[in-house]
Amino acid sequence: MMQDRYADPQTTNWPDLVNPMEYTNPTTVDESVYDDDVVRMFFGATVIWGVVGMLVGVTIALQLAWWPANLGLPWTTFGRLRPLHTNAVIFAFAGNICFTGIYYSMQRLLKTRMWSDRLSRIHFWGWQAIIVAAAITLPLGLTQSKEYAELIWPIDIAIVVIWVIFAVNFFGTLATRKVKHIYVAIWFYISFVITIAVLHVVNSLAIPATLFRSYPVYSGMTDALVQWWYGHNAVGFFLTTPFLGLMYYFLPRAAERPVYSYRLSIVHFWSLVFLYIWTGPHHLLYSGLPDWAQTLGVVFSVMLLAPSWGGMLNGLLTLRGAWHRVRTDPVLKFFVVAVSFYGMSTFEGPMMAIRAVNSLAHFTNWVIGHVHSGALGWVGMMTFGTLYWLVPRLWKRELVYPNMATTHFWLATIGIVLYTVSMWAAGLIEGLMWRAVNERGLLASPAFMDIADRLDPFYGLRLLGGLLYFIGAVMMAWNIYRTVAASRAGAPTPSAATAAS
Amino acid sequence: MKQKVERDQILGHEDEADGIKEYDNPLPDWWLGLFWITVIWGVAYLVHYHFIAHRSPEAALAQELADAEIRWATPEAAEAEAELVLSAEAVAEGEGIFRTYCVACHGANMMGGIGPNLLDDEWLHGGTSENIVKTITDGVPAMGMVPWGPVLGAEQVNRVAAYVVSKNAEALGRDPSDALRPSEGS
Ligand code: HEM
Numbered sequence: 168m169m170q171d172r173y174a175d176p177q178t179t180n181w182p183d184l185v186n187p188m189e190y191t192n193p194t195t196v197d198e199s200v201y202d203d204d205v206v207r208m209f210f211g212a213t214v215i216w217g218v219v220g221m222l223v224g225v226t227i228a229l230q231l232a233w234w235p236a237n238l239g240l241p242w243t244t245f246g247r248l249r250p251l252h253t254n255a256v257i258f259a260f261a262g263n264i265c266f267t268g269i270y271y272s273m274q275r276l277l278k279t280r281m282w283s284d285r286l287s288r289i290h291f292w293g294w295q296a297i298i299v300a301a302a303i304t305l306p307l308g309l310t311q312s313k314e315y316a317e318l319i320w321p322i323d324i325a326i327v328v329i330w331v332i333f334a335v336n337f338f339g340t341l342a343t344r345k346v347k348h349i350y351v352a353i354w355f356y357i358s359f360v361i362t363i364a365v366l367h368v369v370n371s372l373a374i375p376a377t378l379f380r381s382y383p384v385y386s387g388m389t390d391a392l393v394q395w396w397y398g399h400n401a402v403g404f405f406l407t408t409p410f411l412g413l414m415y416y417f418l419p420r421a422a423e424r425p426v427y428s429y430r431l432s433i434v435h436f437w438s439l440v441f442l443y444i445w446t447g448p449h450h451l452l453y454s455g456l457p458d459w460a461q462t463l464g465v466v467f468s469v470m471l472l473a474p475s476w477g478g479m480l481n482g483l484l485t486l487r488g489a490w491h492r493v494r495t496d497p498v499l500k501f502f503v504v505a506v507s508f509y510g511m512s513t514f515e516g517p518m519m520a521i522r523a524v525n526s527l528a529h530f531t532n533w534v535i536g537h538v539h540s541g542a543l544g545w546v547g548m549m550t551f552g553t554l555y556w557l558v559p560r561l562w563k564r565e566l567v568y569p570n571m572a573t574t575h576f577w578l579a580t581i582g583i584v585l586y587t588v589s590m591w592a593a594g595l596i597e598g599l600m601w602r603a604v605n606e607r608g609l610l611a612s613p614a615f616m617d618i619a620d621r622l623d624p625f626y627g628l629r630l631l632g633g634l635l636y637f638i639g640a641v642m643m644a645w646n647i648y649r650t651v652a653a654s655r656a657g658a659p660t661p662s663a664a665t666a667a668s
Numbered sequence: 669m670k671q672k673v674e675r676d677q678i679l680g681h682e683d684e685a686d687g688i689k690e691y692d693n694p695l696p697d698w699w700l701g702l703f704w705i706t707v708i709w710g711v712a713y714l715v716h717y718h719f720i721a722h723r724s725p726e727a728a729l730a731q732e733l734a735d736a737e738i739r740w741a742t743p744e745a746a747e748a749e750a751e752l753v754l755s756a757e758a759v760a761e762g763e764g765i766f767r768t769y770c771v772a773c774h775g776a777n778m779m780g781g782i783g784p785n786l787l788d789d790e791w792l793h794g795g796t797s798e799n800i801v802k803t804i805t806d807g808v809p810a811m812g813m814v815p816w817g818p819v820l821g822a823e824q825v826n827r828v829a830a831y832v833v834s835k836n837a838e839a840l841g842r843d844p845s846d847a848l849r850p851s852e853g854s
């Protein structure tokens with residue numbers, strides 16, 4: 168009974184289905200043709216790296232609130248753990264959920280198994296090996312010192328190889344698809360696969376000196392511009408477009424409602440991918456970058472507002488007729504908050520890209536608040552919703568602790584609010600204090616420590632918020648672990664047995 | 669474009685999208701409006717900034733400096749006014765400044781740390797009040813002593829110098845006003 172419920176959506180009998188006539192799944196393909204083992208592997212990696220990455224996040228939050236947590240060892244200082252956090256949450260946590268969602272949804276959307284099972288496995292193990300290499304080299308202080316592109320050149324090359332393998336498999340599957348129409352989620356996946364390859368290769372070009380050291384081919388301002396062209400598009404094409412793809416597949420599936428507007432999806436897709444590429448200079452306002460290039464960054468960032476909101480609208484309006492289910496279904500709860508924070512952070516971003524606002528926000532904790540409203544709100548909540556939705560479909564078993572998922576939702580939501588609000592407050596306070604002058608025209612707070620001291624309570628609050636968010640993630644990991652174990656004890660199908668990784 | 673667009677029409681390729689249906693609803697008017705507003709703003713801002721107002725970061729900085737010149741007395745003028753006084757109020761104010769900015773390097777007891785001891789009779793840069801004011805104002809950046817003049821202003825530099833002079837004299841059992849005599853030195 169449990170098993171059948173998820174085996175074939177056609178026979179699904181949802182008690183609270185809004186309009187059963189509108190949602191029938193005409194898929195006649197036997198689900199067993201799909202390679203779901205690789206989906207389960209990426210799924211497991213997402214959960215594990217998610218917990219690890221957030222644990223490191225909580226650790227560096229603790230270090231900022233209470234310095235002795237640096238432990239006085241070079242390997243555990245903030246400067247080395249910070250890139251470990253960003254690499255773990257972006258490339259391990261967010262990366263693995265993108266692959267989980269892509270492998271699950273593209274096979275079904277294209278009605279075909281992945282082109283090559285072997286390439287899928289190489290992609291999986293290669294990607295995890297890269298993450299492990301990152302987790303070893305970063306604490307050792309081996310770095311190229313470019314944000315989000317810290318990894319040393321041998322790892323950079325491994326990334327290229329693995330990414331090309333993924334791309335071949337991806338486009339091979341696309342070429343052998345059994346349908347003609349390409350659904351909008353797949354367009355977003357395509358932009359992810361192509362753009363990340365280009366960004367990574369161009370930004371990482373370097374001349375190796377030793378096994379661990381290399382010299383970038385760019386220097387000075389050119390290097391900075393290439394770096395932030397990469398950096399912002401890492402946000403755009405690693406943390407945004409693949410997640411919009413996930414939204415376009417998993418949100419309507421979970422809500423069982425038609426996507427609000429196909430037209431809107433086309434317009435916002437093309438405007439988004441076109442505009443994103445130009446916005447990098449908003450990270451370099453008031454720098455030595457030629458002023459016209461800075462203006463381009465400002466202008467394209469502001470124009471990015473509506474295309475971003477197009478995605479939010481299509482997500483929220485797809486829920487028309489399903490809102491009553493949001494109250495009871497944790498998956499939809501996660502999606503609603505995710506899409507709302509997407510809208511929030513893509514409103515905040517264009518504002519922060521305006522010169523006058525940026526001169527206040529730049530270098531302050533406001534940027535950290537903005538980052539995490541996107542990262543915890545959009546990326547994290549999309550991930551949790553997708554994972555919870557997938558569990559019963561991948562393991563043919565309902566969650567062992569369904570209420571725990573709702574508790575997770577509330578912990579995460581409160582955590583995000585504490586995190587972002589405390590960082591906005593901290594950012595505004597330091598930004599304003601840095602520029603404040605007294606009646607004689609001298610700096611009102613010339614001692615940097617005076618300002619740093621003021622931030623203590625906010626660092627404490629952020630730590631608390633991060634801790635709640637982390638605890639929620641640990642609860643999810645436990646819930647999923649118990650569910651998978653129960654599924655295997657009850658129905659040890661061969662495919663479920665290999666799902667451990 | 670003119671005809672009324674039907675709302676909530678299913679497009680009909682859900683069999684090619686894992687059963688996900690899509691409406692072909694029109695773009696929300698306010699959304700399209702927002703998009704056009706940002707595009708128009710973008711073009712207008714660019715043209716205005718570069719071709720009409722001829723703005724630049726250099727020009728903005730020059731403007732700010734010019735405004736500051738008018739709003740606040742020039743440093744030279746303030747310098748001329750400021751002088752070292754050893755009054756109780758001046759020393760008390762100096763103590764506050766010292767606690768805030770100097771203890772990190774010279775120690776709460778002024779006996780040194782990163783920076784040298786200020787209570788002994790040995791001066792690297794001269795022990796007259798004039799020397800001390802000069803050291804504090806210009807700093808010794810190469811050795812890690814911050815130039816405090818631009819940060820504190822001449823008046824506060826004189827206050828903190830007064831505190832240093834009086835504490836030093838107290839520690840050595842001398843009359844603080846000795847240091848005011850230019851002839852005396854290290
Ligand atoms: C438990 C949850 C988390 C906590 C406590 C946390 C904490 C932190 C801290 C303390 C920093 C350094 C801030 C600074 O330098 O002042 C940071 C940076 C960062 N975190 Fe997190 N984080 C968490 C989750 C995440 C997640 C899930 C993501 C992404 C998906 C993420 C992405 C980032 C990024 C991109 C930065 C660098 C920001 C910048 O350079 O402006 N974090 N995080």
Ligand code: HEM
Pocket residue numbers: 314402406407446449450468469471472475509512513514515516517518519520521525528529530534537538541542545546
């Ligand atoms: C329309 C969309 C967006 C725009 C225009 C935008 C704009 C900006 C701006 C102006 C900054 C500050 C740069 C600085 O002063 O240093 C920034 C930082 C950042 N944003 Fe956004 N943002 C957008 C959406 C997002 C989203 C959705 C996320 C995350 C999922 C995100 C992640 C980040 C990160 C990680 C940084 C910090 C970069 C660093 O300094 O390390 N942004 N963004």
